[in-house]
Amino acid sequence: MSKPKVFExxxxxxxxxxxxxxxxxxxxxxxxxxxxxxxxxxxxxxxVEYYDTVGVMSATSDKKLFKLLDNRGTTLVLRxxxxxxxxxxxxxxxKEEPLPIRLAYHANxxxxxxxxxxxxxxxxxTGVELVGDASADADxxxxxxxxxxxxxxxxxxxxxxxxxxxxxxxxxxELLAGKTAEQDQxxxxxxxxxxxxxxxxxxxxxxxxxxxxxxxxxLELRGGKEVCAKVAAYTxxxxxxxxxxxxxxxxEALTAYGVSDxxxxxLTMIGNFSYYTGMIFEAYSAELGFPVASGGRYDNLLxxxxxxxxxxxxxxxTTRILDILGPYETIGTRVLILxxxxxxxxxxxxxxxxxxxxxxxxxxxxxxASDATTTADSAQPWHELGFDEIYTWTTDxxxxxxx
Amino acid sequence: MMSERLKVAMPKGRIYKQAxxxxxxxxxxxxxxxxDSRKLIIEIPEAGMDFIMAKPVDxxxxxxxxxxxxxxxxxxxxxxxxRDVYELLDLGIARCRMSVIGLPDWKPGHxxxxxxxxxxxxSQYFRENGQQVEVIKLxxxxxxxxxxxxxxxxxxxxxxxxxxxxxxxxxMESIFxxxxxxxxxxxxxxxxxxxxxxxxxxxxxxxxx
Numbered sequence: 001m002s003k004p005k006v007f008e009x010x011x012x013x014x015x016x017x018x019x020x021x022x023x024x025x026x027x028x029x030x031x032x033x034x035x036x037x038x039x040x041x042x043x044x045x046x047x048v049e050y051y052d053t054v055g056v057m058s059a060t061s062d063k064k065l066f067k068l069l070d071n072r073g074t075t076l077v078l079r080x081x082x083x084x085x086x087x088x089x090x091x092x093x094x095k096e097e098p099l100p101i102r103l104a105y106h107a108n109x110x111x112x113x114x115x116x117x118x119x120x121x122x123x124x125x126t127g128v129e130l131v132g133d134a135s136a137d138a139d140x141x142x143x144x145x146x147x148x149x150x151x152x153x154x155x156x157x158x159x160x161x162x163x164x165x166x167x168x169x170x171x172x173x174e175l176l177a178g179k180t181a182e183q184d185q186x187x188x189x190x191x192x193x194x195x196x197x198x199x200x201x202x203x204x205x206x207x208x209x210x211x212x213x214x215x216x217x218x219l220e221l222r223g224g225k226e227v228c229a230k231v232a233a234y235t236x237x238x239x240x241x242x243x244x245x246x247x248x249x250x251x252e253a254l255t256a257y258g259v260s261d262x263x264x265x266x267l268t269m270i271g272n273f274s275y276y277t278g279m280i281f282e283a284y285s286a287e288l289g290f291p292v293a294s295g296g297r298y299d300n301l302l303x304x305x306x307x308x309x310x311x312x313x314x315x316x317x318t319t320r321i322l323d324i325l326g327p328y329e330t331i332g333t334r335v336l337i338l339x340x341x342x343x344x345x346x347x348x349x350x351x352x353x354x355x356x357x358x359x360x361x362x363x364x365x366x367x368x369a370s371d372a373t374t375t376a377d378s379a380q381p382w383h384e385l386g387f388d389e390i391y392t393w394t395t396d397x398x399x400x401x402x403x
Numbered sequence: 404m405m406s407e408r409l410k411v412a413m414p415k416g417r418i419y420k421q422a423x424x425x426x427x428x429x430x431x432x433x434x435x436x437x438x439d440s441r442k443l444i445i446e447i448p449e450a451g452m453d454f455i456m457a458k459p460v461d462x463x464x465x466x467x468x469x470x471x472x473x474x475x476x477x478x479x480x481x482x483x484x485x486r487d488v489y490e491l492l493d494l495g496i497a498r499c500r501m502s503v504i505g506l507p508d509w510k511p512g513h514x515x516x517x518x519x520x521x522x523x524x525x526s527q528y529f530r531e532n533g534q535q536v537e538v539i540k541l542x543x544x545x546x547x548x549x550x551x552x553x554x555x556x557x558x559x560x561x562x563x564x565x566x567x568x569x570x571x572x573x574x575m576e577s578i579f580x581x582x583x584x585x586x587x588x589x590x591x592x593x594x595x596x597x598x599x600x601x602x603x604x605x606x607x608x609x610x611x612x
Contacts, residue, residue, distance in 0.1 A: 159593050193489040196584055200493075222596075264593065284590040289469020291589065 012111070012121025024124065024322055027153045028106045031126045031316060034152040038145050040104035040128045045085040047108070051075035057304050058084040059274045066110040066121070078110035083275075083298065083313060086129045091305035099132025099309055106318070120319065126153075127295070127315030131302065134310035136246050139279045139297055140253030146293050146314045147259045150283060153321050155292060158285045159262050163269025164247050165276045165296065167231070170240030171218065171267075175211050186215070191270045195219055221267040224260070225251050231267060243278070250279055275301045281314070287324045292317050333360045334386060339393035340368040347393040363387070367394065407598040409452045409591075412466055412474035414459035418583055421496040422475045426450075429605040451598065463488055463586060472591035473599060478581045479560055483521045489592050491603055492585040495611040499562040501578040503528075506549050506571070509556075518548035519558040528558070528578050546570045 009015070016024060032042060048068070049055060055065055055077035066078040079085055082105050090101055106126040111119070128145060130138050143160065150158055168190075172183045182205060189198035202215045214234055221227050228248040235241060247265070254260040271280040271294075278297030285292045295314025302309040335354055339347030344366070351362045413419055426433045431450040445454040455471050462476040463486035473491075479501055481490065501524060503517075515536045519525045522540045529536045539554055546566060548554040560581060561567065561574060585606065587599055 161593055193487070193589070196490045196493045264596070284593045286590070286594045289467065289588055289590055 010121070012119065014120065014122070020322060023325060024318065027318055027321055027325070028124075028126060030152040030154070031149045031318070032104060032106055034148050035104035035126075035128055035145065038102075038128075038141075038148070040102040040130075040145075043086065043089065043103045043105055044107070045079070045082065045089060045105075047078055047110075048076050049079055049085060049088075051077045053305075054079065054084045054088055057087070057275070057301060060111070064111050066112050079107070080111060081109055082107050082125060082127060082315065083129060084301065087131075087301050087311070088305050090129075090131050090309070091302055091307035095307055100138070101131045102128065103131070104128045123317065123319040125315040126318045127313060129311060129313035131311040132309045133312070134299065136249035137253050138310075139246075139250045139312050140257060142295055142312050142314050143250070143254060143263075143279075143281055144257035144259050146281070146283060146295060146316070147257075147262065149316055150285075150293060150321075153316065153318075154325055155285050155321055157287075158283055158292065159264065160259075160281055160283045161264050161266045161269060162247075162250070162279060162281045163266050163271075164243055164279050165271055166278050167240060167243040167247060168218075168267055168270065170237055170243055171214075171231070171234055174235055174237045174240060175214055176205075176207070187270060190268050195268075219268055221265070223265060224263075225265075227265040227267065247279065271296050278312070285321075285324055288320055290317070290320060292320050292324070333388045335360050335362045335389045335391070336385070336387040337362060337364045337391045337393065338367050339364065340366065340395060342395050343393035347391070350391060350393075407451065407595055408448075409473060409595060409598050409602065410455055410471045411452050412455045412457050412462045412471035412476075414462055414474075414476060414583075415456050416459065418459060418475065418477060418497045419456075422494065422583060425494060425496055425606065425609060428609040429602075431605065460484070466586050466588050469588045469590055471588070472595055473585060473587045473602065475583055476586060477560075477583050478579070479521065479524070481584060481586070482524050482579070485523065487589065489587040489589065490584050491587055491599075492606055492610070494583045494585055494606065497581070497583045499560050499581045501558065501581060502561045502574045503556050503558055503576040503578065504546075504549070504561070504567055504572050505556040505575050507573045509549075512555070515556065516554040517556045517558055518545055518554035520545060521558055524578070525558040546572060 051065070051067060052075070055067075055075070058065070058080045060080035065080055068076045068078070070076055086103055086105070094101060104127070106124065108122050108124050110122050112121070126149070128142060130142055143162070147160070172186060176182050182201070185201050186198060189195070189201060198219065199216065202212055205212070217234070221231055225248070228244060228251065232241070232244055235244070251260060251265070254263055269280055269282070275298040276296040277299045280296035281294065282291040283293035293314055293316045295312070297310070297312040299310040302311055337347050337351050347364060351364050354360050354362045413422060423433045423435060427435075431452070433447060433450060443456050445456065447454060455465060457465055459476060460480050462474040463481060463484045465471040466474040466488045467486040475494065477497060501521070515534070516539055517525050517529070517536045518539045518541050520541060520543070522538045525538050539548070541548060545557045545559045548557050549572060550570060556575070558578070564574060567574060585603065592599060
């Protein structure tokens with residue numbers, strides 16, 4: 001490969017300019033504050049993890065994991081999500097701490113380089129994990145917190161879709177008992193969102209008309225609370241019925257939280273991560289073609305780290321929210337203090353005093369140093385640079401004269 | 404409240420006529436042809452839609468990124484592009500097949516070269532069949548490749564087979580059947596679910612069996 005030009009960077013990674021950073025920080029602050037208020041404590045984990053532990057268990061497909069070698073030849077990964085690292089911490093450093101444990105994070109995560117726009121190799125997620133509570137209320141809590149977080153982030157118009165991995169698996173297992181290949185084929189179609197392929201596969205199967213109709217009916221299991229009642233007619237299986245009951249209870253809790261009006265149940269949804277075992281959900285905003293948040297229940301992940309515990313959580317795709325909201329203009333007064341060497345002390349004293357107020361941004365700029373501003377930009381009138389107040393401290397000006 | 408008007412990515416050319424006919428049969432007031440065929444965005448408020456006239460191969464891209472809510476596109480393009488979109492309906496139009504084509508008297512040599520507009524489809528097919536081939540991407544007049552010795556086979560769409568016969572080529576294997584599909588963006592599918600479901604229902608009633 002030819003040597004990159006000096007300004008080039010690897011594909012899929014981004015610089016964040018001041019406007020974008022202010023916005024990102026604002027989103028991060030508001031969302032983490034919201035999570036604080038719900039009792040989720042913030043945690044940070046390393047960017048780099050072992051491939052054989054967190055890498056394998058993160059359930060990001062192998063070719064999408066960003067892999068590195070350390071100096072002993074051990075394979076490392078740049079974390080692809082925060083769920084697996086947090087599971088590791090909960091099972092090790094926090095293993096004496098009683099469950100349930102509520103944790104929040106804001107972190108950059110990585111994917112092996114994707115060539116196309118909108119598929120970043122590094123992006124930010126803000127999310128929570130609730131470990132040690134298997135109840136429907138725990139699921140409803142993270143969904144309601146996802147809604148609150150989206151509102152805190154400033155996303156106005158959004159909807160959520162709620163599915164249930166365990167319930168779908170149970171239905172397929174009951175309708176196609178023992179036919180695991182067929183079940184997998186159907187799940188692959190649903191994961192690829194290929195309803196045409198799903199219908200075709202069913203037509204090609206050697207099953208009774210009743211089973212065929214039920215399998216086709218799964219595609220229609222969308223809507224509000226009525227879906228729970230509808231799907232109940234599909235199954236006699238005890239654990240599937242328990243899953244339906246769990247889903248109904250989540251819905252009731254969401255109604256109590258006052259968020260069920262932005263929710264739709266869709267039982268054809270399959271989570272992107274293979275560790276999901278129970279409910280899964282995604283949030284969508286009208287302004288963006290991709291989901292802005294997703295989450296779900298993963299009851300088997302913690303035991304792989306040696307501390308079996310149910311868990312549920314979600315992550316906001318914070319970088320995508322940044323795309324919706326656009327750059328953020330800092331509010332508050334911006335002050336410019338211009339000075340020459342003789343009156344430096346007075347100028348800097350004024351700056352310190354103004355800054356101590358806490359609500360003003362104060363920039364100081366020396367005027368008479370020959371090497372201070374070497375570019376033509378300095379010819380631009382200072383008042384055009386977006387300052388609300390300008391003070392000048394020079395020998396021929398009055399004390400801190402304002403313009 | 405946001406508008407429920409649907410942005411529909413429509414493939415320019417061959418499929419458009421059949422697709423617009425199907426939409427009309429479904430009771431949507433879609434014009435058969437447009438006076439100014441160079442127009443890229445066509446507003447059809449009577450049908451609650453805006454048509455985005457796209458090159459067929461780009462339809463899944465517009466839909467995946469949400470520039471269009473739904474789209475009409477051939478299964479050949481969907482297989483090649485492998486985009487993350489909902490594939491909602493088989494529209495049953497523009498029926499044809501993806502096939503391996505070659506000269507009738509061809510003898511296998513050491514390296515088999517395959518020319519195609521669909522490099523992903525071709526590579527996957529031969530890989531899954533345990534055959535090692537070199538895939539060459541061409542952009543048109545694929546039938547030329549075996550005739551002038553650029554490739555041993557081609558992988559291309561076959562509708563009637565007339566072009567193949569006229570060039571003295573034979574269809575060796577059929578890879579999969581192709582029809583046009585209705586696809587939807589992941590977010591639009593939720594945010595504009597009422598409009599999209601209504602469109603699906605209407606189309607489902609008139610899809611040729």
